[in-house]
Amino acid sequence: MFDVIVAGGGPTGLMLAAELRLHDVAVLVLEKRDEPTNESRGQGLHARSVEMMDQRGMLDRFLAVSEKFQVGGLFGGIMKPWPERLDTAHPYGVAAPQPVTERLLNERALELGTEIRRGHEVVGLRQDEDGVTVELADGTELRSRYLVGCDGGRSAVRKLIGVDFPGEPATVETLLGDMEVTADPETIAAVVEEVRKTQLRFGVTPGENGVCRIVVPADGVAEDRAAPTLDEFRKQLRAFAGTDFGVHSPRWLSRFGDATRQAERYRVGRVFLAGDAAHIHPPTGGQGLNLGIQDAFNLGWKLAAEVAGWAPEGLLDTYEAERHPAGRRVVENTRAQMTLLGTDAGATALRELFSKLMDFEEVNRYMTAMITAVDVRYELGEGHELLGLRMRDVALKRGRLYELMRGGRGLLLDQTGRLSVEGWADRVDHVVDVSEELDVPAVLLRPDGHVVWVGEDQQELHGRLGEWFGAATAG
Numbered sequence: 018m019f020d021v022i023v024a025g026g027g028p029t030g031l032m033l034a035a036e037l038r039l040h041d042v043a044v045l046v047l048e049k050r051d052e053p054t055n056e057s058r059g060q061g062l063h064a065r066s067v068e069m070m071d072q073r074g075m076l077d078r079f080l081a082v083s084e085k086f087q088v089g090g091l092f093g094g095i096m097k098p099w100p101e102r103l104d105t106a107h108p109y110g111v112a113a114p115q116p117v118t119e120r121l122l123n124e125r126a127l128e129l130g131t132e133i134r135r136g137h138e139v140v141g142l143r144q145d146e147d148g149v150t151v152e153l154a155d156g157t158e159l160r161s162r163y164l165v166g167c168d169g170g171r172s173a174v175r176k177l178i179g180v181d182f183p184g185e186p187a188t189v190e191t192l193l194g195d196m197e198v199t200a201d202p203e204t205i206a207a208v209v210e211e212v213r214k215t216q217l218r219f220g221v222t223p224g225e226n227g228v229c230r231i232v233v234p235a236d237g238v239a240e241d242r243a244a245p246t247l248d249e250f251r252k253q254l255r256a257f258a259g260t261d262f263g264v265h266s267p268r269w270l271s272r273f274g275d276a277t278r279q280a281e282r283y284r285v286g287r288v289f290l291a292g293d294a295a296h297i298h299p300p301t302g303g304q305g306l307n308l309g310i311q312d313a314f315n316l317g318w319k320l321a322a323e324v325a326g327w328a329p330e331g332l333l334d335t336y337e338a339e340r341h342p343a344g345r346r347v348v349e350n351t352r353a354q355m356t357l358l359g360t361d362a363g364a365t366a367l368r369e370l371f372s373k374l375m376d377f378e379e380v381n382r383y384m385t386a387m388i389t390a391v392d393v394r395y396e397l398g399e400g401h402e403l404l405g406l407r408m409r410d411v412a413l414k415r416g417r418l419y420e421l422m423r424g425g426r427g428l429l430l431d432q433t434g435r436l437s438v439e440g441w442a443d444r445v446d447h448v449v450d451v452s453e454e455l456d457v458p459a460v461l462l463r464p465d466g467h468v469v470w471v472g473e474d475q476q477e478l479h480g481r482l483g484e485w486f487g488a489a490t491a492g
């Protein structure tokens with residue numbers, strides 16, 4: 018029997034598996050596809066995900082193969098400079114195409130000892146008091162204590178546990194593909210600039226080896242969701258740009274809609290949902306993959322705590338309580354962005370107004386913090402302004418905070434040297450150090466970097482340790 022089966026080996030499932038393996042959880046990833054995807058859907062990691070990679074020692078691997086980016090236009094394609102004083106020590110994104118992200122996450126999950134079975138599709142499940150029985154397409158049955166559906170927008174797991182997925186169906190569709198072109202770069206740039214004055218769902222972005230990423234509105238919404246043909250691209254390019262740029266030799270062709278939905282619940286008994294299985298929305302702002310791996314970062318240590326037997330009562334329920342609102346915020350901001358991307362007079366006027374508002378530095382910073390998710394705060398009650406927020410990396414006398422979080426454990430950063438985590442030392446690291454960037458006596462961080470306590474009182478600290486890290490061990 019496995020501790021956890023993860024259905025789906027996309028970015029969310031792989032991130033979750035790695036988080037679980039940090040704590041020796043026996044995890045199995047079941048992935049329907051035989052081979053990893055080459056679809057360049059997600060275009061990169063936003064600042065909060067960059068921070069997570071740093072917290073787990075993965076950032077160097079991303080930076081070895083991808084560029085940092087600091088561009089405006091994250092909200093509704095409204096171009097503004099990168100804001101000053103974003104609350105992060107990593108004020109940039111990393112331009113890693115989705116196949117690169119998946120490759121690096123896959124590599125790490127395997128290094129940490131994850132078992133990944135490709136060509137295995139989950140088609141059925143039933144749960145009882147002790148665990149979940151997972152049925153595969155070939156009839157095999159497997160048992161685990163928990164199951165997490167990371168199986169994408171059309172999640173079989175979500176359907177099998179009967180969770181509703183309310184929201185709106187697609188009203189517009191966009192073609193997206195990687196292919197070669199015969200037109201020269203100057204002509205392409207001039208045409209794209211002209212078309213984008215009125216149509217922001219249009220783009221030709223040169224990539225590696227002469228392959229361009231092409232985005233163009235589709236003609237209506239396809240009933241069968243079949244992959245588009247190259248001729249469909251040609252026709253739509255001519256309709257919007259007056260030329261098809263001589264497209265040829267496609268690498269992959271796809272279509273995506275603006276369907277927007279969120280699962281009503283993220284948990285039913287021993288089964289959880291994360292990533293696109295829990296929420297879908299248009300790719301405006303490039304948030305979906307980021308949101309998914311952030312779900313995984315939240316759930317991983319909690320599930321590991323439950324498996325290890327030290328999770329306090331209700332810890333697993335905080336996953337839905339925290340991540341459902343975080344997902345809702347993204348779903349809502351993509352709805353707002355899609356309205357701004359409209360081509361009618363009202364949308365154009367609204368975009369102009371938003372553009373003016375975003376000239377205020379504070380507004381620009383607010384929007385960027387929202388899209389990059391560095392401002393996500395979990396509702397942990399009244400208290401210090403850091404409470405519930407994830408803490409930014411800070412320099413310490415000896416090293417950096419994030420370097421101390423590689424093991425995915427809780428962490429008490431103690432600038433007083435008078436506090437103790439005795440009784441929890443098997444789950445929580447105690448770091449006595451000081452930082453010129455931190456003006457509080459001590460902070461207690463969860464393994465996902467969110468602040469659950471700020472103060473200097475040992476009794477109070479004991480209360481918080483018990484609340485988040487379970488009962489103290491004797492002696």
Ligand SMILES: Cc1cc2nc3c(=O)[nH]c(=O)nc-3n(C[C@H](O)[C@H](O)[C@H](O)COP(=O)(O)OP(=O)(O)OC[C@H]3O[C@@H](n4cnc5c(N)ncnc54)[C@H](O)[C@@H]3O)c2cc1C
Pocket residue numbers: 024025026027028029030047048049050057058059060061115137138139140167168169170172173174193273291292293294300302303304305306307308309
């Ligand atoms: C055009 C486009 C552009 C995008 N751009 C961005 C961007 O710039 N930034 C960003 O953050 N996000 C972006 N996204 C969103 C991003 O691609 C998704 O949010 C992300 O892939 C979600 O990851 P996931 O692991 O949750 O789901 P998926 O990537 O869908 O992975 C699910 C996995 O589960 C497998 N699976 C499905 N069913 C089963 C089953 N029954 N049994 C076993 N395995 C199963 C699938 O084969 C797949 O490998 C974009 C999306 C699109 C369409």
